[in-house]
Amino acid sequence: MAASEAFDNEWLRSVGGAGPIPYLWQALQADGGRPGSACAAAFRSLHTQLDTALATLRTLAEGVTGQAGPGEEEAPGWLAPWLQGLARLGPWQEAVGRTQDAQAALHRYTAAYSECATALLEAVRTGLQDLEAQLGEAADDPERTLPQSCQELHRWWTAAGEARHEALLGSERWAAAFGRLTNAATELIGSCQAQLDAGLRHLDLPNREDFIDTQRRLAQLERERSRDAGSDEIKALRAEIAHLREEVATLRRQSEGPESP
Amino acid sequence: MTEPSDTAEELAAWQRRLVQALDEAAELPVDTRGATPFEAHAVYGHGVTLRRYPPPATGQRRPVLIVYSLVNRPFILDLTERRSLIRALCDAGHPVYLLDWGRPQGADRFLTLADYIDGALAKAARDIRAEEGGAPDLLGICQGGVLALCLAALHPARVRRLVTLATPVDCRTPDDHLSRMAQHVDFDRAARTLGNIPAEWLNSVFVALKPYQLLGQRYAELPELAGNREALHDFLRLERWMYDSPDQAATAFAEFARELYQRNALLYGRLEIAGQRVRLGDIRQPVLNVFAQQDHLVPPPAARALGAHVRASSYEELAFPGGHLGVFISRRAHRELIPRVVSWLAAE
Numbered sequence: 001m002a003a004s005e006a007f008d009n010e011w012l013r014s015v016g017g018a019g020p021i022p023y024l025w026q027a028l029q030a031d032g033g034r035p036g037s038a039c040a041a042a043f044r045s046l047h048t049q050l051d052t053a054l055a056t057l058r059t060l061a062e063g064v065t066g067q068a069g070p071g072e073e074e075a076p077g078w079l080a081p082w083l084q085g086l087a088r089l090g091p092w093q094e095a096v097g098r099t100q101d102a103q104a105a106l107h108r109y110t111a112a113y114s115e116c117a118t119a120l121l122e123a124v125r126t127g128l129q130d131l132e133a134q135l136g137e138a139a140d141d142p143e144r145t146l147p148q149s150c151q152e153l154h155r156w157w158t159a160a161g162e163a164r165h166e167a168l169l170g171s172e173r174w175a176a177a178f179g180r181l182t183n184a185a186t187e188l189i190g191s192c193q194a195q196l197d198a199g200l201r202h203l204d205l206p207n208r209e210d211f212i213d214t215q216r217r218l219a220q221l222e223r224e225r226s227r228d229a230g231s232d233e234i235k236a237l238r239a240e241i242a243h244l245r246e247e248v249a250t251l252r253r254q255s256e257g258p259e260s261p
Numbered sequence: 262m263t264e265p266s267d268t269a270e271e272l273a274a275w276q277r278r279l280v281q282a283l284d285e286a287a288e289l290p291v292d293t294r295g296a297t298p299f300e301a302h303a304v305y306g307h308g309v310t311l312r313r314y315p316p317p318a319t320g321q322r323r324p325v326l327i328v329y330s331l332v333n334r335p336f337i338l339d340l341t342e343r344r345s346l347i348r349a350l351c352d353a354g355h356p357v358y359l360l361d362w363g364r365p366q367g368a369d370r371f372l373t374l375a376d377y378i379d380g381a382l383a384k385a386a387r388d389i390r391a392e393e394g395g396a397p398d399l400l401g402i403c404q405g406g407v408l409a410l411c412l413a414a415l416h417p418a419r420v421r422r423l424v425t426l427a428t429p430v431d432c433r434t435p436d437d438h439l440s441r442m443a444q445h446v447d448f449d450r451a452a453r454t455l456g457n458i459p460a461e462w463l464n465s466v467f468v469a470l471k472p473y474q475l476l477g478q479r480y481a482e483l484p485e486l487a488g489n490r491e492a493l494h495d496f497l498r499l500e501r502w503m504y505d506s507p508d509q510a511a512t513a514f515a516e517f518a519r520e521l522y523q524r525n526a527l528l529y530g531r532l533e534i535a536g537q538r539v540r541l542g543d544i545r546q547p548v549l550n551v552f553a554q555q556d557h558l559v560p561p562p563a564a565r566a567l568g569a570h571v572r573a574s575s576y577e578e579l580a581f582p583g584g585h586l587g588v589f590i591s592r593r594a595h596r597e598l599i600p601r602v603v604s605w606l607a608a609e
Contacts, residue, residue: 022272029268150271154481162473169438169470173394186447190454212456215368222368223307226380 020046028135032066032123033146035135043132055086056120061114098198102191109188112181117178117212125163134160275458278484282493289494291501295339296509297347299359303388305381307372311388314351321420322354324389326397328382328412330404331362331464331509331517337502337589341495344590346599350400353603360385370456374517374534378411382418383506386412386419396421398606402428402589403559404517407527409568412533416544423573424549424602427588429559430541431566432522438470438559443522450565452511457534460506470557474489499590541570548573549605551598556585577605 028035028043089098134156138144147153168174192209200207270528273274302313316322327347329335340361350357360381389397399420401409405426409534413420432440452458468475526532532539548571552564561580568576581588581598588594 022268026268029347076315112461150268150275156474158478162471170436170441172441175441175444178442182431182446182451186451186454190450193454206302212370216371219371220370226306 019054024154024157027145028147028153034139035132035146039132039135043128046128049126050121050128054121054125057114057118057121061111061118063110095198098191098194102188102195105184105191109181109184112177112184113179116174116181119168119174120165123164127157127164130162130164131157140223171255210211218255272507275484278487280369282483282487285487285493286497289490289497291386291494291498293334293336293501293505295336295347296342296345297339297351302358302392303385305384307369308366308382309377310361310363311385312359312361313358314357314405316351316354316356317348317358318354319417322356324356324358324393324394324397325350325606326386326389326408327359327400327401327486328401328405329359330402331377331408331507331513332404332569333506334502335359337499337586340453340502340590344495344592344595346589348387349595349603350601350606355365355606358385358389358397362507363595365457369454370452370511373515374408374411374513374520376515378408379415379535382412383416383419384418389573390419398424399424400424400426400602400606401428403585407517407521410527410541410544411532411539412537413546414541415534415537417528417543417545420546422547423544424550424551424606425564426602427553427556427559427564427585428550428567429521429530430570431525432526433528434560434562434566436560437563439466440522440563442466443518446518448515448518448523451602454516457511458509458514460504460508463509464504464506467558470562484581499586517527520549528570541567544571547575549577549579549602550583551579551588551602553583553585553588555583555587558585 023046024042025040027038030038083096083100086092087100135146138146147156197207197209272344277427280466297314299312299314301310303311304527305311312578327335327338339345342348347357347359362377362381367458369481385396386399396419399413399422401407401423403426404509406425409420409423409425410430413423434440474568478596483496486496506552520532524531527539527541530538530540530542533567548567550559552559554561565578569580579598581594583591588598
């Protein structure tokens with residue numbers, strides 16, 4: 001497929017012009033190639049966009065710490081103990097328990113996602129600050145050259161952004177957040193699997209547990225076959241050694257000549 | 262001063278070159294089998310194949326068994342005729358063998374590290390000895406280097422000498438971001454839940470270590486390759502290699518991540534394979550340890566830790582100025598590093 005068929009040229013043009021670096025480049029050009037008021041306004045605008053995204057993430061994180069999200073109704077207080085009871089007692093305990101587990105897993109995942117995204121966006125924000133400072137320093141230093149093309153500005157941004165990103169990767173904050181996100185994603189997938197497995201079982205259709213059980217048996221059979229093959233090989237080798245020993249003994253007898261009477 | 266219209270024209274020109282490069286790329290096929298012909302020498306079950314690359318003349322040198330990582334496909338070692346570690350070894354007269362780990366399927370989720378090391382790898386080394394009349398030299402690459410070290414420690418008679426390329430031994434060094442990210446992940450639970458670990462998941466983690474370069478800069482510079490068929494083809498081969506990864510057998514992956522990256526068990530002699538402790542001190546064979554000085558996946562201290570733990574009859578280190586992939590594919594590596602590896606292997 002030709003590139004122009006996958007995304008039409010108009011779309012490509014709009015995306016290319018809309019990125020933050022072309023935006024900064026245009027501002028830098030408007031300032032005459034040296035950072036000035038247009039550049040400062042462009043950086044401010046990008047910071048504002050990042051701050052808005054960070055505020056949204058904070059709202060998201062706060063929304064999952066026990067409060068109902070917009071449009072959701074909290075269960076009345078008197079109903080909560082009954083729901084807890086249903087999850088622990090009676091004929092529907094497994095089904096209700098699974099639903100509650102899934103809900104809790106979703107909340108944990110959302111919180112962990114928000115935590116990671118916040119850390120990443122903060123690193124982007126600091127990277128932008130660094131880029132702005134570096135452009136200012138380069139403008140003040142007659143020995144240094146400012147970016148002469150959008151691509152060169154992009155390289156400056158890559159270096160500044162990646163440095164901040166790497167600093168984040170090297171932090172315990174990120175290690176803990178990444179661990180929480182991965183574990184929460186695993187838990188969420190696991191709770192979806194449990195729900196689907198139960199549904200398929202009710203329909204008497206094979207589910208994931210059945211497949212895994214079959215795979216486990218297959219793996220065991222393969223291991224046994226491999227062990228048997230190994231043991232057959234050892235038996236064959238032993239027989240060959242015995243045969244060779246016999247041959248050696250025969251040859252030795254022959255070389256020693258006929259026994260004297 | 263550039264006028265706004267000039268800026269718009271610069272961006273438009275960039276877009277045009279990008280479209281041109283993408284259209285040219287669509288015409289260039291990428292053969293993931295690699296550039297050097299080989300034969301399937303043996304098959305060890307669950308998709309593992311031992312490839313044999315015959316030397317141009319009858320083998321005058323000892324056989325070399327390449328043990329590649331499980332997480333990527335090995336055609337990075339044979340990208341083009343000009344940039345091929347395999348070709349360089351063959352041209353030096355070595356019969357070259359490579360274990361192609363294949364692509365784990367559903368039932369392979371139960372494969373363990375022992376299945377890979379004590380199973381396929383040990384069998385391959387045994388079969389090569391039978392075929393060539395002597396134990397092979399092992400060339401372990403990245404994670405494959407760990408597997409090779411385990412074999413050398415557990416079955417010393419099956420390994421004559423050992424080269425490790427960008428191989429992590431101490432997985433808890435300060436600059437090891439990959440290791441840091443692994444510390445709080447429950448890998449066993451992930452393996453139970455996800456089954457075989459999807460390649461896309463793992464690739465996302467690797468890319469997340471250098472997102473600005475790998476997702477931004479790399480593609481921002483692609484338009485510069487428009488009209489340069491050879492450079493574009495090289496770009497595409499590398500691109501295909503980066504994302505043409507196999508899923509990881511769940512149990513073995515969890516075992517590797519937990520034991521190596523969380524417990525640092527290889528370094529401390531606590532790694533168990535098929536009920537046997539792997540002790541680096543049991544490695545007495547000559548060792549050449551090659552590492553990249555700017556490696557973000559296996560930082561130099563992670564690789565160099567090997568020197569303090571093996572009791573090799575001779576131990577040498579080669580530091581290469583470059584990144585993780587540069588060791589295999591850079592022009593400089595093919596000009597300076599690989600000839601030195603070949604020459605080390607040629608020495609009796």
